Amino acid sequence: SHxxxxxxxxxxxxxxxxxxxxxxxxxxxxxTSIKINDKNRKKMxxxxxxxxxxxxxxTMKTHNYYNEFFELGQQKMNFSxxxxxxxxxxxxxTLKKVLEDLDFSSLLACYSSKGRSGYNPIMMYSLVTYANMxxxxxxxxxxxxxxxxxxxxxxxKGEKPKRDAFYDFKGExxxxxxxDDLNYQFMRRxxxxxxxxxxxxxxDGTKIEANANRYTFVWRGSINYHLARLLDMIDALxxxxxxxxxxxxxxxxxxxxxxxxxxxxxxDKVREVIKKNREHKLTKHKKLPNNTIIxxxxxxxxxxxxxxxxxxxxxEGEGISFVKGKGKKKPGLQQLYEEIEVxxxxxxxxxxxxxxxxxxxxxxxKTDVEATFMRMKEDHMKNGQLKPAYNVxxxxxxxxxxxxxxxxxxxxxxxxxxxxxxxxxxxxDVLKEVTADSGYCSEKNLLYLKEKGIASYIKLQxxxxxxxKAYREDIGKHYNMTCxxxxxxxxxxxxxxxxxxxxxxxxxxQEGYGQxxxxxxxxxxxxxxxxxxxxxxxxxxxxxxxxxxxxxxxRWEELQAKSHANIQxxxxxxxxxxxSIQTEGHFGDIKENEKFRRFNYRKEEKVYKEFMLYAIGRxxxxxxxxxxxxxxxxEGKMDEKAA
Numbered sequence: 001s002h003x004x005x006x007x008x009x010x011x012x013x014x015x016x017x018x019x020x021x022x023x024x025x026x027x028x029x030x031x032t033s034i035k036i037n038d039k040n041r042k043k044m045x046x047x048x049x050x051x052x053x054x055x056x057x058x059t060m061k062t063h064n065y066y067n068e069f070f071e072l073g074q075q076k077m078n079f080s081x082x083x084x085x086x087x088x089x090x091x092x093x094t095l096k097k098v099l100e101d102l103d104f105s106s107l108l109a110c111y112s113s114k115g116r117s118g119y120n121p122i123m124m125y126s127l128v129t130y131a132n133m134x135x136x137x138x139x140x141x142x143x144x145x146x147x148x149x150x151x152x153x154x155x156x157k158g159e160k161p162k163r164d165a166f167y168d169f170k171g172e173x174x175x176x177x178x179x180d181d182l183n184y185q186f187m188r189r190x191x192x193x194x195x196x197x198x199x200x201x202x203x204d205g206t207k208i209e210a211n212a213n214r215y216t217f218v219w220r221g222s223i224n225y226h227l228a229r230l231l232d233m234i235d236a237l238x239x240x241x242x243x244x245x246x247x248x249x250x251x252x253x254x255x256x257x258x259x260x261x262x263x264x265x266x267x268d269k270v271r272e273v274i275k276k277n278r279e280h281k282l283t284k285h286k287k288l289p290n291n292t293i294i295x296x297x298x299x300x301x302x303x304x305x306x307x308x309x310x311x312x313x314x315x316e317g318e319g320i321s322f323v324k325g326k327g328k329k330k331p332g333l334q335q336l337y338e339e340i341e342v343x344x345x346x347x348x349x350x351x352x353x354x355x356x357x358x359x360x361x362x363x364x365x366k367t368d369v370e371a372t373f374m375r376m377k378e379d380h381m382k383n384g385q386l387k388p389a390y391n392v393x394x395x396x397x398x399x400x401x402x403x404x405x406x407x408x409x410x411x412x413x414x415x416x417x418x419x420x421x422x423x424x425x426x427x428x429d430v431l432k433e434v435t436a437d438s439g440y441c442s443e444k445n446l447l448y449l450k451e452k453g454i455a456s457y458i459k460l461q462x463x464x465x466x467x468x469k470a471y472r473e474d475i476g477k478h479y480n481m482t483c484x485x486x487x488x489x490x491x492x493x494x495x496x497x498x499x500x501x502x503x504x505x506x507x508x509x510q511e512g513y514g515q516x517x518x519x520x521x522x523x524x525x526x527x528x529x530x531x532x533x534x535x536x537x538x539x540x541x542x543x544x545x546x547x548x549x550x551x552x553x554x555r556w557e558e559l560q561a562k563s564h565a566n567i568q569x570x571x572x573x574x575x576x577x578x579x580s581i582q583t584e585g586h587f588g589d590i591k592e593n594e595k596f597r598r599f600n601y602r603k604e605e606k607v608y609k610e611f612m613l614y615a616i617g618r619x620x621x622x623x624x625x626x627x628x629x630x631x632x633x634x635e636g637k638m639d640e641k642a643a
Contacts, residue, residue: 092151094624095130101189106181110173119161124169125182126155132617135594137610139166170613176605179612184426186619187402195626195633196397199432202575203419203440204583205393205412206591209378209598210371210607212388217373218353220362221290224270227350234304234343235261240336241307250314262303265295291362296354304344311337361408364388368602372408378597390599390607394615395419396582398633399622401615406608412439417448424452433457435575444513446559456563457575463564476534478520478552492520492550496528500548515556521549578634586618 086092099122107121130151131142143163145152190196242258245251251258273290280287315322315333322334330338356369363373365388373386393415395403405419416436423431434449435457449456465471474480475495482493492500500520508515525531525547532538534548566572590596596614599607625631 086150086154089628090151091133091621091624092130092154094627095126095133095620096155098186098189098620098623099126099129102182102185104182106178107173110175110178119159119165119169121169121173123156123159124161124165125174127152127161128166128170128174128613129617129620130155132614133621134617137596137600137614139163139170142166170609171606174609174613176608176612179609179616180422180426183401183612183616183619186616186623187400187427190400190623195623196400196402198397198402198423198427198430200397200575201395201402201420201423201431201434202397202579202583203393203395203416203434203436204579204587205391205415205439206587207374207376207389208392208591208596208611209376210365210368210388210390211599211602212365212367212371214385214387216366217386217388218357218364218366220354220357223350223353224290224292224294225274227264227294227296228267228270228274230343230346230350231261231264231267233339234347237307237336237340237343241311244333244336254310254313254317256310256314259303259307262299264299266292267294270294293359294354296351299347299351301344301347301351304340304347307340308337308344311340360414361410364408370408370604371602372410374410390604391415392611393419394583394586395423396586399582399586399631400619401586404608404612404615406604406611408604412436413442413445416440416445420448420452420454429453433575435579437579438463441560441563443515443553443556443559444510446563447513447555450559450562455566456559457566457572458563459567459576460560460564463567466564474533475530476536476548476550478550479557494522494534494548495530496534498522498525498528500550503549506551515553517551517553519549519551522547574635581634590614590618 104122104125107125111121127142127146131137131145134145136142136145140163142152143161143166146156146160147153187196187198191198238259238261245256245258250256269292270290273288273292277287277290279285311333314320315337318333320331320333322337323330357364361372363386365371365373368388371388371390374389374391375384376387376389379385391407391409391412393403393405393407393412394401395405403419403422405415405422407415407418409415416434420431420434429452431452431454433455436459438459438461441458441461446456446458449458460466462471472480478492481495481500484491484493490502494500500522503519503521506517506519508517525535526545528534531543531546532540535543535546538546567576599610601607601610622631
């Protein structure tokens with residue numbers, strides 16, 4: 001009967017269950033689903049271990065769900081792996097399809113033919129790529145998914161690589177060049193399928209926080225300030241050294257001459273700024289930046305070391321012994337020796353800081369010396385605090401990231417040409433047009449595009465200002481004057497009808513290119529009623545005899561005019577719409593949806609690999625959406641306002 005069966009479970013089975021909670025659930029099921037006779041009820045009531053168990057005497061479903069789920073011993077399920085299946089539209093199938101057509105020679109070349117063979121490198125690449133497709137970048141999480149997730153198990157064919165294998169693969173075997181090669185192969189496939197043309201690029205950048213402490217900063221201005229004080233201390237030590245030689249006659253006795261303080265180029269400007277800042281502090285004015293580039297390469301602490309050698313020579317000859325320890329007075333020679341030692345170490349430290357920082361930036365982090373402190377939009381302190389970060393650039397076409405570039409430059413000026421050079425080396429001279437925002441507008445960049453025959457759709461820095469009435473009515477600017485030419489001479493006519501003739505030509509050498517300025521001036525501005533509006537910062541008391549002079553970089557003006565005309569055209573408006581949607585859409589998705597706001601690795605090389613793996617994963621996800629009709633090419637709308 002049911003009653004005897006229940007008692008049998010109660011009398012024998014419950015004692016074998018380790019968990020009291022499991023026993024209580026079983027007992028509740030028993031007392032609510034079957035009828036227990038009086039004899040057994042009395043026995044159960046006498047048991048002390050049942051006193052804390054509530055017996056529900058209510059109507060419940062007779063189906064025993066608890067015993068179905070909590071089987072005794074939790075028996076292991078036996079099934080065939082092939083009975084489980086992924087959805088037919090899972091991105092892992094698209095990934096496998098893409099990888100089958102790639103040439104992995106560059107990756108396999110990083111492996112040695114000697115020793116034991118590890119995990120299949122193609123399998124390892126597929127795992128880290130699929131992880132980035134799923135938004136997973138942490139190695140420990142990938143290891144866990146290889147044991148539990150069906151897609152990872154299918155790619156790994158049941159193998160379970162551990163964290164050491166992934167770290168070795170990502171750190172040693174997988175290089176930035178390999179990632180670029182595999183990504184460019186995928187781009188050529190997209191070109192054959194008509195998804196990209198590789199003839200147009202939409203470029204934009206963002207700043208992503210580095211894996212570094214936010215407060216381990218080193219500033220060029222701070223080093224310059226402390227270096228100036230250190231040089232003053234060294235100069236005083238040189239004076240004491242010369243006085244020591246002359247006072248005791250050590251110079252003639254040991255054939256030692258007076259020494260002169262070495263000079264460091266740029267320190268005069270540093271001291272001038274320090275002096276002005278001290279004055280500004282008294283008047284509560286804003287502090288001036290002191291980021292002068294110091295030519296410290298010619299400064300060698302060996303000169304200080306030579307002074308120490310000379311002092312040891314004097315001490316040995318005079319029988320002066322150096323002492324140490326509490327209660328012992330050091331001789332003046334030893335004190336001078338030790339002060340020179342301290343200053344030499346500080347000088348070496350400052351020199352090392354300048355070498356680490358280089359000439360292209362004014363700060364770095366001690367945690368990640370290749371990261372630069374930049375102003376981020378995510379301001380957790382709400383005070384404009386700078387954070388160590390990297391400047392990440394992407395070149396996009398039809399939602400696909402064609403190129404990635406990581407730099408520690410705070411601005412975008414110097415990042416455009418490296419990205420375009422990568423495109424030229426990878427695909428040849430096929431690029432026809434480039435669209436970017438005003439952060440890339442510089443004479444160097446526009447000149448490069450002109451020399452390479454690439455159409456510039458780059459917004460000018462004064463794009464919005466050109467729309468204003470004040471810009472069009474500024475009579476002091478050359479673009480609001482009449483330009484004429486007579487007998488081969490070019491001149492301007494000002495608002496008062498006076499001529500500004502060509503005076504001279506000035507040339508400046510910038511990094512990588514030269515600038516040429518044509519200087520125009522008026523012979524006499526006496527009696528002009530428009531001086532106040534025409535001359536810059538005109539003072540009626542001091543500038544009565546001042547004449548109008550203006551410098552014009554005609555090549556720069558021509559490049560700006562061409563780029564401005566391009567972005568104002570119908571195609572330029574569509575290109576700006578496309579750039580805003582595709583490039584900024586990528587960054588919005590990366591930072592907000594994927595929460596990719598901080599790198600996991602340090603050093604620029606590892607940071608670039610981390611971002612490119614993520615970019616390749618995004619590209620395959622986009623390709624998957626194109627294949628399944630979930631994404632279409634953006635054509636642009638003329639009725640929408642371009643950014």
